[in-house]
Amino acid sequence: MAAQRNRSYLIALVQLCLLLCMSWETEARQIRYSVPEELERGSFVGNISKDLGLEPRELAERGVRIVSRGRTQLFALNPRSGSLVTAGRIDREELCAQSARCLVSFNILVEDRVKLFGVEIEVTDINDNAPKFQAENLGVKINENVAPGMRFPLPEAVDPDVGVNSLQSYQLSSNKHFSLAVQSRVSGVKSPELVLEHALDREEEAMHRLVLTAVDGGDPLRSGTVLISVTVFDTNDNAPVFSLPEYRVSVPENLPVGSRLLTVTATDRDEGANGEVTYSFRKLPDTQLLKFQLNKNTGEIKLSESLDYEETGFYEIEIQAEDGGAYLATAKVLITIEDVNDNSPEVTITSLFSPLMEDSPLGTVVALLNVHDLDSGQNGQVTCSILGNLPFKLEKSIDSYYRLVTHTVLDREQVSSYNITLRATDGGIPPLSTETHFTLQVADINDNPPTFSHISYFTYIPENNPRGASIFSVTALDPDSKENAQVIYSLAEDTIQGAPLSSYISINSDTGVLYALRSFDYEQFRNLQMQVTATDSGDPPLSSNVSLSIFVLDQNDNAPDILYPALPTDGSTGVELAPRSAEPGYLVTKVVAVDRDSGQNAWLSYRLLKASEPGLFSVGLHTGEVRTARALLDRDALKQNLVVVVQDHGQPPLSATVTLTVAVADSIPDVLADLGSLEVPPASDASDLTLYLVVAVAAVSCVFLAFVIVLVALKLRGWHTSRLLQASGGGLGVSASHFVGVDGVRTFLQTYSHEVSLTADSRRSHVIFPQPNYADTLISQESCEKKDPLSLLDDSKFPVEDTPLVPVSSVFAPFLTFKNYD
Numbered sequence: 010m011a012a013q014r015n016r017s018y019l020i021a022l023v024q025l026c027l028l029l030c031m032s033w034e035t036e037a038r039q040i041r042y043s044v045p046e047e048l049e050r051g052s053f054v055g056n057i058s059k060d061l062g063l064e065p066r067e068l069a070e071r072g073v074r075i076v077s078r079g080r081t082q083l084f085a086l087n088p089r090s091g092s093l094v095t096a097g098r099i100d101r102e103e104l105c106a107q108s109a110r111c112l113v114s115f116n117i118l119v120e121d122r123v124k125l126f127g128v129e130i131e132v133t134d135i136n137d138n139a140p141k142f143q144a145e146n147l148g149v150k151i152n153e154n155v156a157p158g159m160r161f162p163l164p165e166a167v168d169p170d171v172g173v174n175s176l177q178s179y180q181l182s183s184n185k186h187f188s189l190a191v192q193s194r195v196s197g198v199k200s201p202e203l204v205l206e207h208a209l210d211r212e213e214e215a216m217h218r219l220v221l222t223a224v225d226g227g228d229p230l231r232s233g234t235v236l237i238s239v240t241v242f243d244t245n246d247n248a249p250v251f252s253l254p255e256y257r258v259s260v261p262e263n264l265p266v267g268s269r270l271l272t273v274t275a276t277d278r279d280e281g282a283n284g285e286v287t288y289s290f291r292k293l294p295d296t297q298l299l300k301f302q303l304n305k306n307t308g309e310i311k312l313s314e315s316l317d318y319e320e321t322g323f324y325e326i327e328i329q330a331e332d333g334g335a336y337l338a339t340a341k342v343l344i345t346i347e348d349v350n351d352n353s354p355e356v357t358i359t360s361l362f363s364p365l366m367e368d369s370p371l372g373t374v375v376a377l378l379n380v381h382d383l384d385s386g387q388n389g390q391v392t393c394s395i396l397g398n399l400p401f402k403l404e405k406s407i408d409s410y411y412r413l414v415t416h417t418v419l420d421r422e423q424v425s426s427y428n429i430t431l432r433a434t435d436g437g438i439p440p441l442s443t444e445t446h447f448t449l450q451v452a453d454i455n456d457n458p459p460t461f462s463h464i465s466y467f468t469y470i471p472e473n474n475p476r477g478a479s480i481f482s483v484t485a486l487d488p489d490s491k492e493n494a495q496v497i498y499s500l501a502e503d504t505i506q507g508a509p510l511s512s513y514i515s516i517n518s519d520t521g522v523l524y525a526l527r528s529f530d531y532e533q534f535r536n537l538q539m540q541v542t543a544t545d546s547g548d549p550p551l552s553s554n555v556s557l558s559i560f561v562l563d564q565n566d567n568a569p570d571i572l573y574p575a576l577p578t579d580g581s582t583g584v585e586l587a588p589r590s591a592e593p594g595y596l597v598t599k600v601v602a603v604d605r606d607s608g609q610n611a612w613l614s615y616r617l618l619k620a621s622e623p624g625l626f627s628v629g630l631h632t633g634e635v636r637t638a639r640a641l642l643d644r645d646a647l648k649q650n651l652v653v654v655v656q657d658h659g660q661p662p663l664s665a666t667v668t669l670t671v672a673v674a675d676s677i678p679d680v681l682a683d684l685g686s687l688e689v690p691p692a693s694d695a696s697d698l699t700l701y702l703v704v705a706v707a708a709v710s711c712v713f714l715a716f717v718i719v720l721v722a723l724k725l726r727g728w729h730t731s732r733l734l735q736a737s738g739g740g741l742g743v744s745a746s747h748f749v750g751v752d753g754v755r756t757f758l759q760t761y762s763h764e765v766s767l768t769a770d771s772r773r774s775h776v777i778f779p780q781p782n783y784a785d786t787l788i789s790q791e792s793c794e795k796k797d798p799l800s801l802l803d804d805s806k807f808p809v810e811d812t813p814l815v816p817v818s819s820v821f822a823p824f825l826t827f828k829n830y831d
Contacts, residue, residue, distance in 0.1 A: 040117075042093065043131045046101035051094050054084060054130065058091025061119065061126065065091030072120030075128075076359045076379070083113060084130065093128075101132045102169035109171060116408070120360060123374040125407050136174040136227025140166040142235040143292065147221075149203065149239045152336070153211040160190065161203040162339055164292060166223030166233050173226040182220040187239070189221070203237070211241040248336030249275040249286045251328075259345040262318040270301070273308040275330030275338055282333035291329035291339055301326065310342065318348040319383040350388040350437025355381050356445040359410070364452035367421040375401060375449060376413040382435045390436035396444070399427055421451040422488040455493040455547025459485035466541075467558040472531040473566055480514075483521045483555065485543035493547040496521075501540035501554065510539055514559075523557075531563040532605040565610040565659025571667045573601040585671045587649075589641045597626065597671055600633035602655040610659035618666060619652035626671070628653055635669065647673050 042055040058065045061073070068088045075086060085096040105111030111132040116125045143164055151161065168176040179201040181189035186209060190202045201221060217239035224232045252274045260270060277284040288308045290298065301324075302313045308328070324344040331337050360377040382389040393403055393411055400417035413429075427449045434442040461483060468481045487494040498521040503510040514537065515524050521543075537559040544552035574585075585598040604611040615633040620626060622645060627638040635651065649671040656664035 039127045039129065041129045041131070043133060044095070044099070045133045045135055046099050046104075046111075047135060047137055048095050048099065050097050051087075054093040054095060056091065057086065057093040057117065057128075061117070063091070063119075065089065071122070072118075074118055074120065075115055076118050076125075076377075077115040084115070086117075099132055101134050102138060104132060107169065107171060116410070118360060118377065123360075123362075123377065123412070125377070125410055127407060134171050134174050136170055136225060136229070136231060138169045138174075139231035140168040140176045140223035140225055140233040142166045142221075142223065142233055145235060147235050147237045149237055150242055150331075150336075151205070151209060151239055153209045153241050155205055155209065157205050157208055159205045161205070161337065162291075163201040163203050163221060163237070164235065165198065165200055166235075167294075168223070168225050168231075168233075170225060170227065175225055176223055177226040178224050180222040180224060182222075184217065184219060186217060187219060203239075209241045215241050217241070247278040247283075247332075249277045249330040249332050249338040251275045251330060251338055251340035254340055256340060256342045257345070258342070259347050260312075260316070261347045261349050262316045263349050263351055264312055264316060266312055266315055268312050270310045270312060270344060271342065272310070273328050273330075273340055273342065275308065275340070277332040277336070279332060283336075285333045286330050289329050289331070290326065292327040297324060297326070300324075303328070316346050318346045318385070319352065322346045322348070322385075348385045348388055350384055350435060350439070350441055352383040352388075352435075353441040353443045354391045354433035354435050355383075356393070356431055356433045356443055357381075358445065358447060361447060361449070363448070364450035365415075365419070366452045366454060367419045368454050368456065369415055369419060371415055371418070373415045374412050375415060376447070377406070378403075378411045378413060378431065378445075380409050380411060380433050382433075384435065384437065388435055388437040391433050392436075393431060393433045396430040396432055399429060401427075401429065403431075419451055421453045421490070422457060424451065425490075426450045453490040453493055455489055455545060455549070455551060457488045457493075458551035458553045459487045459496045459543035459545055460553060461485045461541075461543065461555040463555070465556045465558070467560065469560045469562050470525070470529065471562045472529050472564050474525050474528055476525060476527055478525050479522050480525050480559065481523045481557070483523070483541050483543075483557065485521070485553065485555075487543075487545050489545065489547065493545055495546040497544050497546065499542045499544065501542055503539060505537060506534065510537075513537065514539065516541065529561045531561045531607070532567065534561065536560045563607045563610055565606055565657065565661070565663060567605040567610075568663035569602045569604045569613055569655040569657055569665045571600065571602045571655060571665055573599065574667060574669065576667075585635075585669060587637065587641065587671050587673050588675050589643070589645075589673055590675065591637050591641055593637055593639050595637045597635045597637060598669065600628070600635065600653050600655065600667060600669075602633065602665065604657050606657065606659065610657055612658040614656055614658070616654055616656075617651060618654040619650075621646065621648070621650045625649065626651055635671075641673055645673055649673060 040055070040057070040060050044052070044054050058068055063071065063073070065088065067073075068086060068091055073086065075082065075084065082096050083099055085094055086092075087094050101111050104113070111134070113130045113132060115128055117128055118125055147164060149161055149163075151159075166176055166179070168174070176199060179189055179191055179199065181187065181201075181203075186205065186207050188204045188206050190204045192200045192202060194200060203219075219237040219239065220234055221237055222232050222234045224230060256271055256273055258271045260268075273288065275286050275288070277286050287305045288303055289305060290301075290303055293301075300312065300314045300316070302311045303309075304311075308330075310326075323346065324342075326342040326344065328340050328342055329337055330340070357379040358376055359379055362375055365373065365375060378393070380391045380393050382391045391409070395401055395403060395413075400415060400419060401413055402416040404412045404414055406412050413431075429447055429449055431445045432442055433445070434440050462485075466481070466483060470480050474480070483498065485496050485498070487496055497518045498516050499518060500510060500514060500516050505513055511526075513526055513529075515526055516522070517524070521541075539557050539559075540554050541557050542552055542554050544550050587595065587597045591597075600615055602613055602615075604613055613633075614630050615628045616630065617626065617628045624638055625641075625645065626635055626649070628635055633653070633655070635653070651669040651671060652666055653669060654664050654666045656662050
């Protein structure tokens, strides 16, 4: 219950606040002041800042200004004091003529709120004008036989002031023949009349001089006089008589000049000169005297100047008819001007808020307009509309003001400016219209990120590119304008092989051109993946990313790299063994090479460039296998030097060469016996040391060979007789490929394989015992039979003591390598 009661109180409080706000705004929309006329410029009128609920300094900050249509500005704002002051001398009579109240209305615009406040100022009258007659002298003719009591109309004085300051009374100078009578009309005008009190006698006094004084009621009193000269004539029995006491006519304002308005007629029953009637304007202001022309003989009234309903819609003229005997008669002519639709509507742009932000909410005021038509009635009813299909609409404001507001959402990227045409049409027949044109610029906001032309990019760049070379360019477009469309390019942080991406690639932040900061190596990496970011300069900035792939194209920049035979780091020369019993096609060794390039640049071909014995060896074009081309002969030298060239298929092709030394021998002792022929001639100071080394190696080899023989003998003990064993000796070839198929022996030999390196300088000679690795041999699988060595020997029936020894050249060829160090 308490929560509900609190909620009710809150709702009531909100409604009260809204009511107060509405009440304040209603009062603020109509501000009234009063000021007397004829004040000096800058005189205080009212505290406008207080009435608007603003501080004086806020008048300028909020764009407070006076808006009025088609009139000289009579008032101004004082931004220092926040008051409304006079902008010049104000003449009430010039401004409002004889109107009872003189009201000056205008509007004050608070531009930042786009609100109009009506201001109404009443200009009060002061007694600054004295009554004035149209002429200073007036002549009146009276017949001597006129009976007392006869009235003669006198001209009226005019006082432009109003109220007590206007004409109040007339006074006539004292005399024995005349008195003054004043007639008050319905309109409030006081008309003086001269009344004959005593009969006149021309022979006694032919001329009477009187003074008529008009007095107002102001403080101080002001007055005006006219001298009346009364001339006494002989007998004239009848005065002129108008056919109508009042003539009325209505004419359109577009009546041509010279047109006849009407004819007044007065008759006099006298004859002769006393019966001749002449017409004249009795009372007519100077401004109207020029518009009408009166024929004094016929009484015809014509138009002498153009009429304008908007200037004056009604004329009241007094016509005087006088006969030859000085009798007078008066009549009124009332001319009503009918309005015609001769004025097109006027459209005044009071305020234009251009440029307008494109994210302005619906209903945002674009312009404040004033629409007015000088015509009246239906001719002055104006309707206003917008031409074309535009995202705006017109809303009626106070008085004749309209507000142009947004009707739909604006988008500067679609339409950056609008040429707006407003048409104001009145209700006349035919209707008149006016078109007003103005341009509204739409201001940009940063509502669009930069956009790349593709979802992703890729490009190719050959390796070994020069540093600093331009490799690619990206472009992003931002449909916004000015700084919102200025695109800055950057690369997202990333690493490539542990190094920052910025050490490989840079991008021009203004143009989007990418540069290579180093020379790329296809063998190091083949592509680079990165993110390019385009950021505009708006507030806040917007950005978008796109992926870029750079593929490095291979160039033939790497020569083949020979893996086997590997060149020793100590300068020795490797030796390959080939048994003299090798048949044509025997695999001596294999040259193994790779190329770090790719594709065609990595396709390798092998060929024999140079040989000690041409035709003895051949090299496989694609395999690199070195084989015997024919059977070895005894006359063939023990040492054969081969130069094999390995070449890729790049453009231009690159190549590498390797020199092979092939020792032709059936056993190790044969090799050792001829080692001298393989050695490089030793230096004289190291020959003894080399000899000792050779002897030591030979001794070690003999001990090792004896150990192997003993081991084999133990394995073959108890087998078949020596006769069968000897018979089978011829069947066992000397080729290493038949014996090394015995897995047990082969494994054992492999375990104890060693490398003997001989140098001319025995101090650098060494023996290497590598780890067991069957794959290190270059013997083809065809030379290795997959049979159990025990079963093989069992089938042969060989005696233990007659078991032939495996030739050294075939058994140790895969394991024993002689190297000679230069």
